[in-house]
Amino acid sequence: MSKADELFVSMCQDILDNGTTTEGQKVRPHWEDGTPAYTIKNFGVTNRYDLREEFPALTLRRTALKSAMDEILWIYQRKSNNINDLHSHIWDEWADETGSIGKAYGYQIAQKSHYAEGDFDQMDRVLYDLQHTPFSRRIMTNMYTFSDLSEMHLYPCAYSVTYNVTEQPGDEKPTLNMVLMQRSQDILAANNWNVCQYAILLMMVAQSCGMIAGELLHVIVDAHIYDRHVDIVRELIARPQYPAPRVSLNPEVTNFYDFTTDDLIVEEYEHGPQIKNIPIAV
Template sequence: MSLADKLFIDMCKDILENGTSTEGEKVRPKWADGSFAYTIKKFGVVNRYDLSKEFPALTLRRTAFKSCVDEILWIWQKKSNNVNKLNSHIWDSWADEQGSIGKAYGYQLGVKHRYKEGDMDQVDRIIYDLKNNPYSRRIMSNIYVHQDLHEMNLYPCAYSMTFNVTKGEDSGRLKLNAVLNQRSQDVLAANNWNVCQYAVLLHMLAQVSGMEAGELVHVIADAHIYDRHIPIIRELIARPVYEAPSFWINPDIKNFYDFTLEDVRLDDYVTGPKVENIPVAV
């Protein structure tokens, strides 16, 4: 059993057994038929993934690895807010006629800010500090910008990364760790998708900074299972599990902006069957 499977199963069981139901309360999301989408939720879920030990892809079902990497590169590398630059259709429901999702996600990471070292956007600032001041306690991103919320078609869910460098006990090399803060998460649709894409991001940033990947700590303020997802989750967490896949990243890439989808992959990724036709609340 992979650690990612165990954490996912334990989290889902805890939500189902000890969570709070929003049924009958005032909620925003609706199903395609117009009915309100209620959830069972837990506050303050924290999962820790040691990327030096395994890559945290679920084996209960296959996570669409290439698609989730494509999205994280769309946000962090392309710094885009236009779905026409994305190879999947996961953002289409929030895009306008031109494909824009407003001043959200990649747009915020591409805004340049003035620092004493010069003008940089948030991604370049993170890379600069990792290379020049790795023990700084100020290496972080934030895309939940209140002054621009009214121009975002969806408020950011995963909104902040805080990076912290330690030293590997065995290797003696610097180790890059990160906390991913998420205000809200649809556990069935998005949990392992987010975990995998930010694990890849951490691996990429570690490599271009001359470090090794350490821990990814995922903090979810509101981890929820939608009412129509409950039977799917119950079936999913009862499935057989397998060993974690092997992660490969092209060792020749030294510049974050040179990474492509072909520079990362999962090997020996054995999983259960795909979960078909997951209803999505909007």
């Protein structure tokens, strides 16, 4: 069975059994009808996924992997903060009349800084360092820029990525690992979406740098299930589980900026029925 399913079920059950509630507290999110959106939450959840063993897509329900990849390309490859450059509609709620979500996500990745080797934006610097000093402990991106928060339509949830390379004696290639830091996560709506996104990002960066995609460590500060999601989550985690799908990239692509969603190869993805019309707190 999928290890991602096992981790997801265990995480959800722990939140439901042992989490604390925000009911009655002052909370920012609300439902479409204006009702406060309370949560059951756990603090400091960490999950570890090894891409050398399997791709971490849920089989309890389908995760739209190509759409997830498109959003990650929107942020880290196209470096855009405009929904007109994105093929899905998940950011429509936070966009203004021009399509902008403010100085958030791709805008931050595109910002250039000066180094001794020249000027680089955040993603270009990651790729440069992985190619020139792969064992550096300083290879990361960060989208939580305090001076720009007031001009973001939504503060970044998954905000920091740190890359780390390991190599055992006799390894044919170095292994690229990743730590994803997330301040807050709606577990039902976004957990596996984010996990799969950053697994694909790890795979793309590793392939473009001649490395093997290794471990993804996902750290969630506030892992929560919304009050109106509890019954949906209980039904979801009781479903049958299936073996993980086989997910790979077109091996011909070796430049990070050449990847498209057509280069994602998904095979043998067996899964349960999709959950439609999940209420989203805003």
